[in-house]
Each structure stands twice: as structure tokens, then as C-alpha cells.
Amino acid sequence: MLQWLNLSATNKFPSFMGMITAVLAQSGSFVVIKFATKDGINKYVMVVYSMALSTILLLPLAFFNNRSQCPPLTFSLLCSFFFLALLGTSAQIMTYRGIELSSPTLASAMLNLIPAFTFLLALIFRMEKINWRHYSSQAKVIGTIVSMTGAFVVIWYKGPPIFKIHSSSSYNTLRFSPNLNWILGGLLSAGDSLASSIWYIYQVSLTKKYPALIVIVFFQVLFITIQSGVYALIVVRDPSAWELNLDMGLIVIFYQAICAIGIRYCLQIWCVQRAGPLFCAMFKPIGIIFTVLLGFIFLGDDFYLGSLIGAIIIVMGFYVVQWGKASEEKVERGMENMESLCNDVPLLQNKT
Template sequence: MTRRWSFYMDFLPIVVIASNEFSDVALVILYKAATLQGMNNYVFVAYAYAVGTSVLLPITFFKRRSRVVPPLSFSILCKIVLLGAIGSSCQIMGYTAISYSSPTLSASIGNLIPAFTFILAVTFRMEKLAAKSRSSNAKVIGSIISIAGAFVLTFYKGPSIMNSSLLHQPVDFLKSEDSSWAFAGILLTIVYLMFSLWYILMVHILKEFSDEVTLVLLYTITATIISTVVALLSVPNASAWKIGLNLSLISIVSSGIFGKLISSIVYAWSLRLKGAVYVTSFKPLQIVFSVALAVIFLGDTLHVGSIIGAIIISTGLYAVMWGKSREEIEEDVGSSESPSTDNAPLLQSCRIETFENKTNGNV
């Protein structure tokens, strides 16, 4: 039982979260390729959320019949609506920025999420920060190291190691430059600050409403409504809403199922299990995956800076995970000690009663 619980608490979240970050990078690259064929980003977000909602709706209906769902109050419902508004706004603004820049820039600026999330978590007292605590120091130092490693990977190339191209005609949309590059960078910074707030808000909701599947369903319904209204107001042309059997359809379906549905459930599950700081500490992996995909499929050159940056990021992630596990051990020790103090009077009374019985028996 202990081994299963250790696997569930320690190893499984690492694999799931890291896989989810890889999926997010792949979906962004697929989206960028679809926009080059003329797909509108507003229409894309609305369709993707609609696909995710339509897939999750029957799943939630059948799962609700086999389990007890916690009560849904008006306060929780309002918070979920706010979560949907923040999430859909981030998606619309983020994909707009990517259409002006590249997935690599998005992954690079996404390294600010751990710092933003940690600051917000400490501000809202969702994370403990004690100067003399080894676990707190490990989380702070690990977050800083991960961000530093991501910036090393982004801005320092160094000597080239290898050039592996599986495609004879590399696509250069990962390296595109645009006059609106600075605008995209500012927009992405705002987006990732809002994403950090989204993580914090979801953790707060999960403390009151622990059903991840129902929460994600209500979130996707809200995000679908908001993104559809925004898309209809922004793109009134009916021809822009027509999607054929092409890369755009593949991108929409993939993003709806893996990005809006599975990714949201993974985030909800891991946030409830580990917290916002732990989950967002994996964000610097996106730049590693982005560089790796560019080398494998786009024929980019692998540089020494990429290897050094990846090693630094891994070190930072290990420090954060160690700090989080240390914190959980300290909490478990504290909780195990408290019952013993509570039971002390009962033990004392039992001993007194036993002593009195023995004394009466000897008289």
C-alpha cells in the first residue's frame, strides 16, 4: 500500500505533467502550421473548446451516476465562471501572439510562469515561505535555477553539436521574425501572468470542490460560450468558420481533445495533488521540448547551449521536487505527532484505572 501511494504521489505526477508539457508544445506547433494555411485564431479557440466540451459531456454524465459528487454552491459556480473567463482570454490572446511570432518565443516567455505563480501563491498564503526552512529554500532556489536555465537555453547557443533533419525541406515558422515581435512578447507576458492566476484560482476551487472532471466540464462550457461570443463578434464572415478536411481540422480536434480536455483534467488532478508551484515548475521543460522538436523535425542545429540549459533546468526541477517532498514529509510528521498529544489524557486515565484495579485487588 505504501509503495502504491508513493508511486501515486511522487513518480506518477512527474510523468503525467512532463508528458502534458510536451503535448502542449506539439499542439502549439501544429496550430502555427495551421494558421499558415489561413485558419483564424478566434475561430480556432472557439472550435477547440467546443470539441473538448462535446467529448467530456457524455463522460461526465456517466461518471456522475457511479460516484458521489460534492455539492455545487453559487459561490463555487461563480469562481468557475471566472476561471473560464480567464482561461478563454488567455487562449485567445496567447494564440494571437503566437500568430504574430513563434512557438519558441511562447515557450521562452512561458518560463516566467513559475516565478509569477510562486509570487501569487505566497501572496495568497497558499505556499509556505520560511527563511529557515530547507524545503522553502529549495523551492525558491529551484524555481530561480529553472528559469535561469531556460534563459540560458534560449539566448546562448554555443558551438554546434549535430544537425539532424528528417525533412528535406525544413519549415521555418519556428524561426519567423515579424515587425510585431515586441507586441507579441508583451502580450505573451500578460497571458502567462493571467495563466499563473488561473492555476492559483483552480487550486482554490479544488479545495472546496474536489471533483476534477465536473470542474473541467463546467470550465470548458464557460470557456466555449465566451470564446464563441468573442469569435462571432470578431469574425462575422461566415467563410472563416468553414473548416475542411485539412491541417486546420486536425489541429482543432487535437487541441480540443488533448489541449482543452485532457490537459485541463491533468492540471486539475496535479494541482489538487501537488499545488500550483510544483506543477508550474515544469513549464521550463517546454523550451527544451520546443528545441528538441525543432532539431528532429525541422532540421535545426543542436548547440552546446541547449545541452547546458537542459541540465540547469533539470537541476532546478529536482530542487523544487525535493523541496515539495520534504515539505510533505514535515506535514506528515506533524500530523502524526498531534494525535499522540491528544490521546495523552486518555492513556493516562487508562494507566490510573489499571493501577487502581491492581491496588483494590491486593487489599
């Protein structure tokens, strides 16, 4: 499979593994968020504590970073970090609200809109090129559309449960979900996907101006802590919601701070710098498979036929896009080799 994607030849295997780890961490985050909210933990307070803890953990790494190789911090750069954090804060608020109204599976499925949004934004900002007469470009477009189709299958079609945990529930053979909360949760998750796509694109220009990735992550998490703290103080009126106890909530905060924030943010920015925004965005479809399995194992969520069908469609689209990207890069390398050979020929002729 890796040979088919030509990952080793393009030196993207580390990025491949990095994004798989990041997506798995995010899928686990969806599950623990749902678990925590069921246990009565306020989701916005959880964000503030998780971000604050992650900021503390990242502080020594950012402080001891080799700054001699990086440009000095300026007000313009700090504004860029603040805007990047604002995108992350908006995405998190929409994600948490979407999970509360629907389910982790739906929230993860809607992340499959990120490749489409990222692809369109990359075209607008000329980070990606489309040659409609070339099969690789056609594959990227078709694969993106197929992945989006699979995401909407998961939203609108549930079907019968393949693995049923809750025996008290009854389901029709063909069950569509007109429930307003479910649809609103999907729309909020779609807003999260749009904010995340802009986040991916903006990171590319930011890492070019300031290549110290750990410093970018630190200031991003610091500003998200401040922004989410202000938002939580507005919407959370119960002072007891801010109390910390030795319970599941504390475990969730540690997981979010270390895995879902610290490790995932570092891996995503590192992979975007190495492989580009579209390559990283195309790993989001894999997240739904992780989320469905983790939700079934840890939350006892029923596994629906619609989720299985949608996941299959999503994975097909994912690999079509990856194949198109690999083919496109292979053609580009061939053209570069031809150009180098053409440049070498006159030199050989002059020597003779």
C-alpha cells in the same frame, strides 16, 4: 531519481506522471498551432472549433457524473466557472498571438515563469510557507529563480544552431534577438504565464467548493467556447476562414479538442487537487524540452545553443525546487509523527 524526489513516499507518483502527460500534450499543442498557422488556418477559428468539439465530447461524462456526492450548481458556482474560463481564454489568446510573433520554443520557455508567479501568489494566499532559515525553503526560492533565469536565456540568447535545418539562414556565434516581434511574443507569453498562475491558484478554492472535476472541466470548456467565439467573430472578418475542409486543419482541431484541451485540462485539475498548485506549476520547465524536440522533428526548427543552455538551467532549477518540496514534506511528516507519539505517551502512562 524518483526515490531522490521521494515521490512514492508522498504518494505523488500518479500526479508526477499526470503532469508529465499534460505538459507533453501542451508542447504538442504549440507545435501543431504553429504548423496550422503556417498552413493558413486562422488560429482563433481553430480555438472555437476545438473548444466546441471538446465540449461535445465532455458532455456525456459530465452528465453521467455522480452528482449525489456534489453540492448543487448555483449561480455563484457558474460565475466561478465563467471566471476560470475567462482566465483560460485570455491565456490562449496571448499564447496563440505570441507563437505567431515568435516561435513555439519561445512560448514554451516563457511558461517557466508560471512557477515563479504561482509561488508568489501561493505565498500571498498563504498556500505556501517560507522559512528563510530552513534549507528547503531556500531551495524552493533559489530553484524558482534559476528556472526563470533559464527561460530568459532562451529568449535573449540564441547562439549558433546545433542542428541546422535551414541552410539558407546565417547566424552569428553570439546572437542576441532585438527583434520587436520576438520580444512582443515573449511579453504576450509572459502574460499567458500570469493568467495560467492565477488559473492554478483559483482552481484550488474552486475544487474545494465543488469536487466534481469533470463538471468543472466541462463548464470551463463550454464558457471558453462562448468567450472565444465572441472574440473570433470580432477579429475574424473573412467568412471563408470558418470553412472546414478535410485537410491538416481538421486533424489539428481533433488533436486540440482531445489531447490539448480534454485530457490536459482534466489531468491538470486532478493534479492540482491532489498535489497543490506549486507542485503542478513546477512541471512547466520540462515543456521547453518537449517543444524544442517536437519543433525540430516536425517543423524543422533549428536547435540553438541558447535553447540547450537554457533548458539545462531550467531543469536544474526544476529539480532544486522539487528537492526542496520533498525535504519540506519529509520534515512535516516527521513533526506529525512526533506529535502523535507525544499524544500517545500520557495514555500509556495512565494505563500503567
